[in-house]
Amino acid sequence: MSKHPAVVPVITIDGPTASGKGTIAHRVAQQLGWHTLDSGALYRLTALAVQQQGVDAFDELAVAQVALRLDVGFQGEQVLLSGQDVAALIRQESVGNLASKVAAYAPLRQALLERQRAFRVAPGLVADGRDMGTVVFPDAPLKVFLVADVQARAERRCKQLKEKGFSANLTGLLEDMRARDERDRNRANAPLVAAHDAKTVDSSCLSIDETVKQVLDLWSEACKKV
Template sequence: MTAPARIPVIAIDGPTASGKGTIAMRVAQALGWSVLDSGALYRLTALAVLEQGVDPADESAVAEVAGRLDVSFHNGDVFLRGRDVTQAIREERVGNLASRIAAYGAVREALLGRQRAFRVAPGLVADGRDMGTVVFPDAPLKIFLVADVEARAKRRCKQLKEKGFSANLSGLLEDMRLRDERDRSRANAPLVAAPDAKIVDSSNLSIDETVAVVLGHWSSLVS
């Protein structure tokens, strides 16, 4: 059995709607590796908090919810207590609450071990906001994916409409700016690029082009 520290990780961090999830999944598929959508764990916690009527301002109560999440991932779908919540966790109210509770140190600690358990052979592509700085600081390749906020808001608006949700571009833009500020300024694991991260600006890149850039960085590292 390969020791976890010897299993390679590509950490992909960046702000909301920067395309991290899609890029991580495509890179993982290309390499035949596992993928971790760390944001889904925070969204699942937020959804459980909303459904259970837990006070979002009660950090210890929210951390308790995070610690006993009954979650599973199958073929890109997400299940909470056996129920498919793939679409539900993508609602904006869930995303906004996820950003708020992600600032809680107790919540981050409750989910840390669960995230690290995804590190299995032959490798892992992990996306989030602190994959390269906190969860997998020894990752041989760290990508910090950025895109201007207007481009990200348009992407998110398009995604929501394609999935049948109503979406307002100006509202999304304002929410995104607030979420960016909250993520960057929080005391616990703020959104910052690791010192050794490769900065990739996807504002004017297609998904295929962005995936190619990431795979190129990996190829140059292992060749």
């Protein structure tokens, strides 16, 4: 019998764009044998669907309706939208920038809230995003706020895009990232902020393995307190 969602453990990993949240969340989940939630993918999928359907991106209710109708699936590395793998498409900067803008819409955030919470199933969940610890899973026993210097984040994103075959300009990425950080921190609905009980991890000078170890060590400490 599956556990009630309220007692299924959750580790939330929040932080700014390109701080490595997704990679760290997946590695931590692999180590623990848990499920993952890439909440940013849901906002990117909404943004992509808005673009594809020609919906007015300034119409908050119309954007929320797109989110409610999303036919989404996650299968390993694949991100499916209406049966099509769009994992590469949703990583384009134009989609990311639109996702950052529409993520400020209260109707959209409400539309996606229960969909995100439904990912909380046994044996556990590692959820990454910007408001996982503050809004979506406020009762999570471990909340991590993952940060990194904006220059380091821009360099990581530039490398990541080039490895996937996209053209990328470091200067442009740095400007976009600073603007996105500003929007995320100052939006009225669920701004990017560390939960009051979050543990901050700075990955600027850490490898992926070192960052994963820090999170797993924090989880071990949290388990001792339960």
